[in-house]
Amino acid sequence: MNCPMRTSSFLAVAAAVTGLIGLCTFAEHVQAQANAPPAVAPAPRLKLTAEQEYIIREIVLKDLNVQKQNSAPEAIGDSVPDDVKLYPLPPEVIQKVPQAQSHKFFVRDDEVVLVSSSDRRVADIIKKKPTD
DSSP: OOOHHHHHHHHHHHHHHHHHHHHHHHHHHHHHHHHSOOSSOOOOOOOOOHHHHHHHHHHHHTOTTSOBOSSOOOSTTOBOOTTSOOEEOOHHHHHHOGGGTTEEEEEETTEEEEEETTTOBEEEEEOOOTTO
């Protein structure tokens, strides 16, 4: 005996189960994307004017107690190893360039390298200008 009512009920239940499985798979995919880190991390660049760079460079480089680093990261966004000693910016720098207050620094050659305190990544490299 053939029951059209039973067959259509079975098909409806099968379609609903298939739809729920698809929905769960889609939700897991969306959740995995939401938890994934961004493909490209934003650059922690510190935007300074030429005058602000000059102020920082002049104040920091006249401090003779700061040891120069020979091997250290060379690009903005690079992670600074734990063996590189970071120094707090002098109060005079913080007063004149307040947006740099959450940063530390080290000196490499005649460059002042500003580092984000929160993640030890290079935020800016202040190089000596030919006119200085």
